Amino acid sequence: MPMRAAGDLARAWGVGRLLVARAVESLTVVVALASLVFVALRWLPGDPARLVLGDEASAADLARVRSILHLDEPLWAQYARFLRGLATLDLGDSYRRPGTLAMARVLGALVPTAELAMVAVGLGAVCGIAAAIAASGPWLGPRARSSIENVLVGMAAAPLLAFAPVATWALAVRARVVPLPGDPDAGATGLLFAASLLAIPLAAHVGRIARVALADVAKQSFLTVAVAKGARPIRVWCVHALPTVAGPIATVVAAQLGALLGGAVVLERLFERWGLGMLIIEAYSTRDLPVLEGAVVASGLLFVAAQALGTAVHLAVDPRARADR
Amino acid sequence: MKRRSVATLVPLAAILAASSMGAWLVREPLGRLDPTRAWSPPSWTRPFGCGEAGIDLTSVVLSAERRAIALAVAVALSGLLIGTPLGAAAAFARGRFERLVARACDLVQAFPTFILALAVLSAVPHPSRLHIGIVFALTAWVPFARLALAQTRVLREASFVHAAVALGCGRTALLVRHVVPNLLSIASVQLGSSGAAVVVSEAALAFVGFGPRDGVSLGGVLDQGVASMIRAPHVLAVGAFGVFATSAAMLVAGKWFEGTR
Numbered sequence: 282m283p284m285r286a287a288g289d290l291a292r293a294w295g296v297g298r299l300l301v302a303r304a305v306e307s308l309t310v311v312v313a314l315a316s317l318v319f320v321a322l323r324w325l326p327g328d329p330a331r332l333v334l335g336d337e338a339s340a341a342d343l344a345r346v347r348s349i350l351h352l353d354e355p356l357w358a359q360y361a362r363f364l365r366g367l368a369t370l371d372l373g374d375s376y377r378r379p380g381t382l383a384m385a386r387v388l389g390a391l392v393p394t395a396e397l398a399m400v401a402v403g404l405g406a407v408c409g410i411a412a413a414i415a416a417s418g419p420w421l422g423p424r425a426r427s428s429i430e431n432v433l434v435g436m437a438a439a440p441l442l443a444f445a446p447v448a449t450w451a452l453a454v455r456a457r458v459v460p461l462p463g464d465p466d467a468g469a470t471g472l473l474f475a476a477s478l479l480a481i482p483l484a485a486h487v488g489r490i491a492r493v494a495l496a497d498v499a500k501q502s503f504l505t506v507a508v509a510k511g512a513r514p515i516r517v518w519c520v521h522a523l524p525t526v527a528g529p530i531a532t533v534v535a536a537q538l539g540a541l542l543g544g545a546v547v548l549e550r551l552f553e554r555w556g557l558g559m560l561i562i563e564a565y566s567t568r569d570l571p572v573l574e575g576a577v578v579a580s581g582l583l584f585v586a587a588q589a590l591g592t593a594v595h596l597a598v599d600p601r602a603r604a605d606r
Numbered sequence: 607m608k609r610r611s612v613a614t615l616v617p618l619a620a621i622l623a624a625s626s627m628g629a630w631l632v633r634e635p636l637g638r639l640d641p642t643r644a645w646s647p648p649s650w651t652r653p654f655g656c657g658e659a660g661i662d663l664t665s666v667v668l669s670a671e672r673r674a675i676a677l678a679v680a681v682a683l684s685g686l687l688i689g690t691p692l693g694a695a696a697a698f699a700r701g702r703f704e705r706l707v708a709r710a711c712d713l714v715q716a717f718p719t720f721i722l723a724l725a726v727l728s729a730v731p732h733p734s735r736l737h738i739g740i741v742f743a744l745t746a747w748v749p750f751a752r753l754a755l756a757q758t759r760v761l762r763e764a765s766f767v768h769a770a771v772a773l774g775c776g777r778t779a780l781l782v783r784h785v786v787p788n789l790l791s792i793a794s795v796q797l798g799s800s801g802a803a804v805v806v807s808e809a810a811l812a813f814v815g816f817g818p819r820d821g822v823s824l825g826g827v828l829d830q831g832v833a834s835m836i837r838a839p840h841v842l843a844v845g846a847f848g849v850f851a852t853s854a855a856m857l858v859a860g861k862w863f864e865g866t867r
Contacts, residue, residue: 317722317726440849440850440853441806442806442828442849443806443828443853444850446828446831446835446842447843447846450835450839450842536715543719543720543721543807544720546721546810547813547814551832558724558814561724562724562814562815566815580721
């Protein structure tokens with residue numbers, strides 16, 4: 282039908298425009314962050330050339346290294362070079378390890394951090410949603426439901442920094458069920474343990490928001506219709522009710538991402554896992570500017586990509602979100 | 607109207623009192639090293655035990671708590687003072703400025719502020735508490751602005767606002783004298799959770815090695831505790847308890863403002 286086709290086209294156009302607007306916004310955020318990092322690092326006291334060569338270096342050697350590192354150029358020229366480097370994903374060699382591209386080191390560290398964050402988001406979302414459905418559906422009594430809600434509130438308020446090391450001590454040192462921090466052979470168990478610690482606050486936030494959103498949906502007639510048609514409770518809640526609350530869940534996951542990346546740095550430090558946070562700390566202490574800039578921008582990109590993914594999941598799951606645009 | 611309950615201030619007051627008492631009881635300079643008592647467990651004379659190189663954890667933790675609370679209060683108040691007028695002004699201006707502030711709130715709130723803090727602090731050779739406070743204040747205004755924005759959208763249609771406009775009240779005077787005072791009670795409820803977040807973030811920065819120069823931080827104690835997890839678990843327990851108790855005390859103290867609504 283032509284009317285319907287026109288409607289679909291307008292909707293697709295709306296979704297496309299939204300995605301383009303989001304992409305432009307995200308790029309602005311990344312460029313703003315990169316510029317901030319650039320300016321902040323140029324204030325850094327301590328001459329990188331001297332740090333590379335050591336205190337005994339002669340003035341001629343220092344000047345030579347400065348020109349190799351482009352530190353003798355005016356600030357605007359360095360900034361233009363930096364932006365060009367970002368656009369072409371080539372920030373030059375690492376100061377600390379000449380011959381290794383800064384971006385290669387950043388990409389090497391990005392993978393474990395992204396892995397940790399992804400597993401944590403997956404675990405947190407699944408556990409939070411499961412708790413919310415358990416607290417909304419007909420399976421539990423009122424006391425069990427309110428205790429689930431109380432546990433979620435407590436978990437959301439507990440600081441990860443305080444309970445992660447204590448949980449590690451209890452499970453790794455006392456019970457010996459998970460690998461110790463710094464164990465190079467930790468592998469998948471180590472990743473899973475670190476991610477599940479990181480997932481706890483996320484699960485609590487997702488659970489609370491999903492619980493409130495599901496309580497609103499519970500009163501609506503389409504669920505009564507589904508029950509009347511003979512759907513089992515698990516189907517009513519997971520297939521009929523859950524997609525309608527995908528919006529709030531995607532929003533809360535996106536809002537928690539910043540905290541999640543910060544938490545990832547803390548957990549990397551706790552478990553001595555290699556990742557972006559450790560790379561930032563190492564590059565800071567050795568004044569390795571290209572690596573430091575690249576690592577901060579990469580964590581910004583990781584964040585932007587995850588936000589875009591959240592929007593896409595919401596659009597895919599909830600037809601109302603597509604229709605509204 | 608709920609009554610203010612003084613009981614909500616008890617945990618914070620207890621920490622501050624213990625902190626001043628502890629400084630008086632320990633009677634030795636903060637951070638004195640004595641390798642003979644390194645990693646010694648808690649005892650009657652040293653209730654929190656000793657850490658690396660024999661540093662007395664009781665005095666370190668109590669001072670760190672006091673400094674963390676001072677930082678948290680300063681940052682949360684700066685957030686209140688910047689965010690509330692900004693959100694109110696944005697909601698009154700409507701249009702583009704309102705959308706801009708709302709979008710900025712979304713972005714900053716979801717942004718990896720911890721990474722931003724790492725990036726900004728890496729520009730300082732030895733970060734002090736002032737630097738850390740400034741970095742946190744960069745983002746602390748957001749929840750206050752968001753609350754003020756939402757509440758002013760309601761208030762701007764209120765009859766007392768229309769009355770003030772009809773009496774010839776200018777826009778600035780309207781904001782400063784009529785709207786912002788009405789927002790303070792709602793915005794101040796956020797003070798507790800903002801303060802608790804600052805306590806945890808400051809400890810987290812110190813934990814990853816970006817702590818204040820004097821080294822007196824709960825994160826520093828946690829860092830020692832993780833390194834000595836097998837040999838001296840009490841250090842870890844003391845550090846974790848310090849972070850938990852201080853942030854929880856801030857959260858609970860924030861409830862005091864709920865009584866004013």
